[in-house]
Amino acid sequence: MNIADWLRDLGLQSYEAAFRDNGIDLDVLPRLTVDDLREIGVRAVGHRRKIIDAAARLPRRHIAARAAPSPERRQLTLMFVDLVGSTDLSRRVDPEELREIMRAYLDTVAEEIAGFDGHIAKFLGDGALAYFGWPRASEDAAERAVRAGLAVARAVRGVLAAAGHLLEPRVGIATGLVVVGDLLGEGASKEETVTGETPNLAARLQQAAEPGTVVIAESTRRLVGDLFELAGLGALQLKGFDEPVQAWRVVGEGRAESRFEALHGAHVTPLVGRDAELDLMLSRWQLAETGAGQVILISGEAGIGKSRLVLALRERLKARPIRIVSYACSPHHANSPLFPFLSELERTARFTPDDGPERRLRRLEKLLAEDGGERPGEILALFADLLGIPNVSQSAVRDLSPQQRKALLFRTLMVRLERIAAAGPILMVLEDAHWLDPTSRELFDQIVNRLRGLSVLLVATFRPDFAPPWAGLSHVALTTLNRLPEVQVLALIDQITDGHALPE
Structure with a gap:
């Protein structure tokens, strides 16, 4: 079998040229992600799902021969998924119906894991084992695993409920050092395995999880x-572990303003060697305070200190009566329209995971009333619809065309910005602009132009592969963070270690 035959069997032969032009063969196929398929032009959701599902089921005997990978020692995040109640279900339904139920369940698990760049190592009856961070390493493998676990729990519950079965999965996740890549078994039954304590820990956490929940280890x-x-579960006594193991249940998204705050909290490194950049930001802030809005673009590679520099500016301004508005982009929502704006709205309205629709609607209504504006009923209906909050008045905006809805939304957000700026200067922070979705980028085009006459300083951070369309405007300054010279690196290390000498 070759890739052309495989696509023809799926009825998707129209993508043969795209697969060939991008070097995708049967060896690459099992590692394809949803983002990969979008990039090569597979636009239809149904087609992407069909390809991902079929790739996950592809027998190894059909994969092109390749050299066996060398075993590697590396940090890996592992996920175990299990379906609660499947044994009881097998006694209540016909075997053919059970087969269809299990196929829908496993297909859903495979698609959600693949969507977060996870690698299905094996299916174990009604369960699955997945690796995150192998075969392709990633800086956020643990985060991807947790997001995939939440997505699996949500999607499986929906798929099985639609089929009339109230079954739920449970998920266990752990991170640690393993040896991965050993091939065990013979012929078509060969599989890549991991050895170490981490797989056992993930499996035991899955067994300890309540139906429909995701439980993670301290390492994750x-x-x-x-x-x-x-939500802390305390110290669990798990089979095979001599000492109790700390574990947590994942409730939902965190409420931190940015990824930097979420990942570092109060544990930040000292600011070293960025005096010139900080002085530039402070001088532009002084201009913005007078009503001459400014934009500062900060470019730099991952981890070089962009967010730390923004934090330093916030620390210098914290004694002043200003309002800070933070927009945080996410690699997992780069195709979610207006994700940074809707996330900021949810944070400002103080939504919590326990809030029901009525409480969320009341909180949203209160926020919009505080910000002022015309036609509050129509605006409330618009934002409620965007945030997925049921509202009886939503019909007022659902009759609008997509273009009319976008124009109303952009106009409303711009008016909101103007009203807030009229009450006092604003520091607006756009973190990780390289992950902006297209709709948000279009809205920021308007914001950058409009804030010339407002008391607003917009600071946007991004990686070098992003070309901001606002560079070159008279009120926009661009600064690039380069690596620190050795003398400053040594000063930074000295502060971190509190003066304790380290080996050269």
Whole structure:
């Protein structure tokens, strides 16, 4: 079998040229992600799902021969998924119906894990084992695993409920050092395995989880910081572990303003060697205070200190009566329209995971009333619809065309910005602009032009591969953070270690 035959079997032969032009063969196929498929032009959701599902089921005997990978020692995040109640279900339904139910369940698990760049190592009856951070390493493997776990719990519950079965999965996640890549078994039954304590820990946490929940180990919790809201489960006595194990249940998204705050909290490194950049930001702030809005673009590679510099500016301005508005982009929402704006709205309205629709609607109504504005009923209906809050008055905006809705939304957000700026100067922060969704980027085009006459300083951070369309405007300054010289690196290390000497 080759890739052309495989696509023809799926009825998707129209993508043969796209797969060929992008070097995708049967060896690459099992590691394709949803983002990969979008990039090569597979636009239809149904087609992407069909490809991901079929790739996950592809027998190894059909994969092109390749050299066996060398075993690697590396940090890995592992996920175990199990379906609660499947044994009882097997006694109540016909085997053919059970087969369809299990196929829908496993297909859903495979798609959600693949959507977060996870690698399905094996299916174990009604369960699955997945790796995050292998075969392709990623800086946010632990975060991807947790997001995938939440997505699996949500999607499986929906798929099975639609089929009339109230079954739920449970998920266990752990991170640690393993040896991965050993091939065990013979012929078509060969599989890549991991060895170490981490797989056992993830499996035991899955067994300890309540139906429909995701439980993570301390090792994973340290890596995700406050990106998620967690409920402590205390020290669990798990089979095979001599000492009790600390564990947490994942409740939902965290409420930190930015990824930097969520991942670092109060534990930030000292600011060293960025005096010139900080002086530039403070001088532009002084201009913005007079009503001459300014924009500062901060470019730099991952981890070089962009967010730390923004934090330093906030620390210098914290004694002043200003309002800070933070927009945080996410690699997992780069195609979610207006994600940074809707997230900021939810934070400002103080939504919590326990809020029901009525309470969320009341909180939103209160926020919009505080910000002022015309046609409050129509605006409330618009934002309620965007945030997925049921509202009887939503019909007033649902009759609008997509273009009319976008124009009303942009106009409303601009008026809101103007009203807030009229009450006092604003520091607006746009974190990780390289992950902006297209609609948000269009809205920021308008904001950058409009704030010339407002008391607003917009600071946007991004990685070098992003080309901001606002560079070159008279009120926009661009600064690039380069690596620190050795003398400043040594000064930074000295502060971090509190003066304790380290080996050269």
